[in-house]
Amino acid sequence: xxxxxxxxxxxxxxxxxxxxxxxxxxxxxxxxxxxxxxxxxxxxxxxxxxxxxxxxxxxxxxxxxxxxxxxxxxxxxxxxxxxxxxxxxxxxxxxxxxxxxxxxxxxxxxxxxxxxxxxxxxxxxxxxxxxxxxxxxxxxxxxxxxxxxxxxxxxxxxxxxxxxxxxxxxxxxxxxxxxxxxx
Amino acid sequence: xxxxxxxxxxxxxxxxxxxxxxxxxxxxxxxxxxxxxxxxxxxxxxxxxxxxxxxxxxxxxxxxxxxxxxxxxxxxxxxxxxxxxxxxxxxxxxxxxxxxxxxxxxxxxxxxxxxxxxxxxxxxxxxxxxxxxxxxxxxxxxxxxxxxxxxxxxxxxxxxxxxxxxxxxxxxxxxxxxxxxxxxxxxxxxxxxxxxxxxxxxxxxxxxxxxxxxxxxxxxxxxxxxxxxxxxxxxxxxxxxxxxxxxxxxxxxxxxxxxxxxxxxxxxxxxxxxxxxxxxxxxxxxxxxxxxxxxxxxxxxxxxxxxxxxxxxxxxxxxxxxxxxxxxxxxxxxxxxxxxxxxxxxxxxxxxxxxxxxxxxxxxxxxxxxxxxxxxxxxxxxxxxxxxxxxxxxxxxxxxxxxxxxxxxxxxxxxxxxxxxxxxxxxxxxxxxxxxxxxxxxxxxxxxxxxxxxxxxxxxxxxxxxxxxxxxxxxxxxxxxxxxxxxxxxxxxxxxxxxxxxxxxxxxxxxxxxxxxxxxxxxxxxxxxxxxxxxxxxxxxxxxxxxxxxxxxxxxxxxxxxxxx
Numbered sequence: 001x002x003x004x005x006x007x008x009x010x011x012x013x014x015x016x017x018x019x020x021x022x023x024x025x026x027x028x029x030x031x032x033x034x035x036x037x038x039x040x041x042x043x044x045x046x047x048x049x050x051x052x053x054x055x056x057x058x059x060x061x062x063x064x065x066x067x068x069x070x071x072x073x074x075x076x077x078x079x080x081x082x083x084x085x086x087x088x089x090x091x092x093x094x095x096x097x098x099x100x101x102x103x104x105x106x107x108x109x110x111x112x113x114x115x116x117x118x119x120x121x122x123x124x125x126x127x128x129x130x131x132x133x134x135x136x137x138x139x140x141x142x143x144x145x146x147x148x149x150x151x152x153x154x155x156x157x158x159x160x161x162x163x164x165x166x167x168x169x170x171x172x173x174x175x176x177x178x179x180x181x182x183x
Numbered sequence: 184x185x186x187x188x189x190x191x192x193x194x195x196x197x198x199x200x201x202x203x204x205x206x207x208x209x210x211x212x213x214x215x216x217x218x219x220x221x222x223x224x225x226x227x228x229x230x231x232x233x234x235x236x237x238x239x240x241x242x243x244x245x246x247x248x249x250x251x252x253x254x255x256x257x258x259x260x261x262x263x264x265x266x267x268x269x270x271x272x273x274x275x276x277x278x279x280x281x282x283x284x285x286x287x288x289x290x291x292x293x294x295x296x297x298x299x300x301x302x303x304x305x306x307x308x309x310x311x312x313x314x315x316x317x318x319x320x321x322x323x324x325x326x327x328x329x330x331x332x333x334x335x336x337x338x339x340x341x342x343x344x345x346x347x348x349x350x351x352x353x354x355x356x357x358x359x360x361x362x363x364x365x366x367x368x369x370x371x372x373x374x375x376x377x378x379x380x381x382x383x384x385x386x387x388x389x390x391x392x393x394x395x396x397x398x399x400x401x402x403x404x405x406x407x408x409x410x411x412x413x414x415x416x417x418x419x420x421x422x423x424x425x426x427x428x429x430x431x432x433x434x435x436x437x438x439x440x441x442x443x444x445x446x447x448x449x450x451x452x453x454x455x456x457x458x459x460x461x462x463x464x465x466x467x468x469x470x471x472x473x474x475x476x477x478x479x480x481x482x483x484x485x486x487x488x489x490x491x492x493x494x495x496x497x498x499x500x501x502x503x504x505x506x507x508x509x510x511x512x513x514x515x516x517x518x519x520x521x522x523x524x525x526x527x528x529x530x531x532x533x534x535x536x537x538x539x540x541x542x543x544x545x546x547x548x549x550x551x552x553x554x555x556x557x558x559x560x561x562x563x564x565x566x567x568x569x570x571x572x573x574x575x576x577x578x579x580x581x582x583x584x585x586x587x588x589x590x591x592x593x594x595x596x597x598x599x600x601x602x603x604x605x606x607x608x609x610x611x612x613x614x615x616x617x618x619x620x621x622x623x624x625x626x627x628x629x630x631x632x633x634x635x636x637x638x639x640x641x642x643x644x645x646x647x648x649x650x651x652x653x654x655x656x657x658x659x660x661x662x663x664x665x666x667x668x669x670x671x672x673x674x675x676x677x678x679x680x681x682x683x684x685x686x687x688x689x690x691x692x693x694x695x696x697x698x699x700x701x702x703x704x705x706x707x708x709x710x711x712x713x714x715x716x717x718x719x720x721x722x723x724x725x726x727x728x729x730x731x732x733x734x735x736x737x738x739x740x741x742x743x744x745x746x747x748x
Contacts, residue, residue: 007232041399090742129498
C-alpha cells in the first residue's frame with residue numbers, strides 16, 4: 001500500500017506546485033506586461049475614475065441613453081452576480097415578463113433581444129435593429145438631431161469578427177459614452 | 184439558419200480536424216516516450232515518487248495507481264475548498280465551503296465532470312480556483328488520456344498482458360500535451376480579453392451614477408485548460424457566457440476548437456498505436472457525423488424560435504434569444520452546445536434551460552448516448568471502443584462467426600464487462616431521477632412545473648453520470664440531497680465505468696493477435712461506421728426514450744399548443 005501512496009502524493013503535490021502556482025503566476029506576470037489592459041479586465045476610466053469595463057454591460061434606465069437587454073443578474077447588470085433567467089420555453093413567468101416588455105417597447109414586432117433576458121445578465125451588446133428603434137427617443141431626450149445619433153450608432157456598430165464569426169452588434173456602454181462626449 | 188452561420192460551423196470543425204491529425208500523431212509519440220523536451224522536469228517527478236517509468240503494469244496495477252492519484256487529488260482539493268478562508272489569495276475574504284458543497288465540488292472536478300453547485304465569483308478564492316480546481320482540470324484530463332493509451336495498448340500488443348506504466352503516461356501527457364496547449368491558448372485568451380490578474384475586484388461608477396462591482400481573477404489560464412481538458416467548470420458563474428470568460432465570437436470559436444481537438448486527436452493516436460490509421464479514422468468520422476447532425480438539429484430548433492413568444496409580438500427573425508448573448512450568434516451557440524455535451528465538457532455559451540424543448544433535448548440525448556461523440560479526453564476513445572466491441576459482437580452473431588476486433592477475439596468475458604460498463608449510465612441516471620421525482624426534498628429544488636421540471640431533474644443526473652457538468656440551470660443544486668446524490672452519480676459514471684473497461688483491456692492484452700482471414704469483418708470503412716453508429720443509438724439511446732418522451736418531447740407539443748405552466 002505504501003508503494004502506491006508515495007507516487008500518488010508526490011505526483012499530486014508536484015503538479016499542484018507546477019500547474020496551480022508556478023504556471024498561473026508566470027502567466028499572470030507575462031499577461032500583465034504584454035496585455036496589461038485585457039489582463040486587468042478591459043477597464044474604462046474617465047477623469048481618473050473607473051466607469052466600467054468595455055466587455056461588461058451596465059444598467060441604463062434614463063431615456064437619454066441607449067437601453068441594454070433585460071438582465072437577470074441581481075437587480076439587473078450586477079456584475080458580481082452574473083445570472084440568466086433560466087426560464088424554460090413554456091414558463092408562464094417568462095411569458096408574462098415578455099408580454100410586459102413588449103407592451104413597453106413600442107410598435108410590434110419587437111426585436112427578440114430587446115425583450116428577452118441575456119444568458120450572462122451582463123450582455124454588453126444589443127442588435128443593430130434594437131438600437132435603431134431607440135434613436136428617435138434619444139434624439140428627443142437630448143434635443144439633438146436624429147442624424148447625429150444615427151451617425152454615432154453607425155460608428156459603433158461592430159461587424160462579425162474576422163468578417164465571419166458571430167453577429168453584428170452594438171456595444172451599449174461605448175455608444176452611450178460617445179453620446180456623452182462633447183464633439 | 185443562414186449560410187454565413189453554416190460557414191462559421193464548417194470553419195471551426197475544419198480547424199478541429201486539421202489540428203487533430205498532427206496532434207494525434209504527436210500524442211502517440213508521447214505515449215511511446217519519444218518526446219523528451221521537458222526531460223529534467225519529467226525526471227523530477229519520477230525521482231520524487233520513486234517511480235520506474237519503464238516498469239510494465241497489469242490492468243489491476245494500472246487501475247490502482249489511477250484511483251490512488253485521483254484519491255490524493257480529491258483529498259487535497261477538499262482540504263483547499265474547506266480551508267480557503269485561511270489560505271492566501273482570497274481578496275474577497277470568502278468563507279470555506281460547506282462539507283456538502285466541498286464534497287460535491289471536489290468529486291466533480293476529480294471525475295472530470297465540473298458540475299458546479301456554486302458560482303465562481305461569489306464562492307471561490309483565487310487560490311481555490313487556480314491551485315485547487317484548475318489543477319484537477321489538468322489531472323482529471325491526464326487520467327482520461329492515460330486510460331485511453333492503456334486501452335489502446337491492449338489492442339496494439341499481442342499476448343503481453345501488460346498495459347504500460349500509469350505514472351509515466353500520466354506525467355508525460357500532462358507535461359507534453361496539456362501544459363503547452365494550455366499556455367498558448369491561455370495567452371491567446373488574455374489577448375482577446377479574458378482577465379489574468381491577482382488584483383481584487385474593482386468597483387466602477389457607472390454612467391448613470393450607480394455602482395458596479397466587477398469581478399476579476401487569474402481566469403485565462405484556467406479557462407484554457409477547462410476546454411482542452413473537456414472539464415467545463417467555469418471560472419465565473421455563467422461559464423463561457425460571462426463577458427470575461429467568453430468576450431467574443433473568436434474566443435468562443437477557439438473554445439469549441441479546444442474542447443474537440445484532443446478527443447478527436449486520440450482517435451488518430453489509437454490508429455497509430457494499433458498500426459492501422461484507418462481504424463482511428465473510422466472512429467473519428469462516426470463521432471464527427473453525430474456532431475454535425477446534432478449541431479444542425481439544435482441550430483434549426485433555436486432559429487425557429489418559440490411560437491409562444493412570436494404570438495406575444497416578438498419578431499421571430501433572431502430566433503430564440505432568451506438565455507443567449509448577442510456576440511456569439513445562434514450558429515456558434517448551436518455548435519458549442521453540441522460539442523460541449525457530445526464531448527463531455529459541460530462549458531456553456533448559451534443557457535440550455537431556456538432552449539426550445541427540442542433544442543434542449545439534443546444536448547441531453549448526446550450525453551445519454553454515453554459521452555463518446557467525441558467524448559471527454561480519453562474517456563471518449565475508450566467509451567467508443569466499448570461500443571465497437573459490442574458492434575463486432577452483434578455482427579458476429581448475425582453471421583455466425585467468432586467476433587474479432589483488431590485481431591483480438593472478443594469473447595463472453597469481454598462482452599459481459601462491456602455490457603456492465605454500458606449499463607452504468609442508464610441505471611444511475613434513470614434510478615436517481617426516478618427516486619428524486621417522488622422525493623419532496625428533491626422536487627423542492629425544481630424551478631419549473633410541467634414537463635420542463637422533469638427535464639431539469641433528468642438533465643442533472645444525466646450530466647453528473649455522464650461526467651459532463653452542464654445544467655438546466657433553474658435547478659437549485661446546492662442542497663444536501665442533490666450535492667450528495669449527484670456526487671455519487673459522478674463517481675459511478677467515472678469509476679464504475681472505468682474499472683470494467685480496464686478489465687476488458689487487461690483481458691484483451693493477454694490475447695495473441697490472430698491474423699486477419701477472409702471471414703474477418705473489416706472494422707474500418709462505411710459498413711462498420713454505420714454498424715457502430717447504429718449500436719451507439721440503440722444500445723446507448725433506446726432506454727432513455729420514455730424519459731425523453733415525458734420531458735422535452737411532451738414540452739414541445741405543449742409549446743406548439745401555446746400552453747404555459
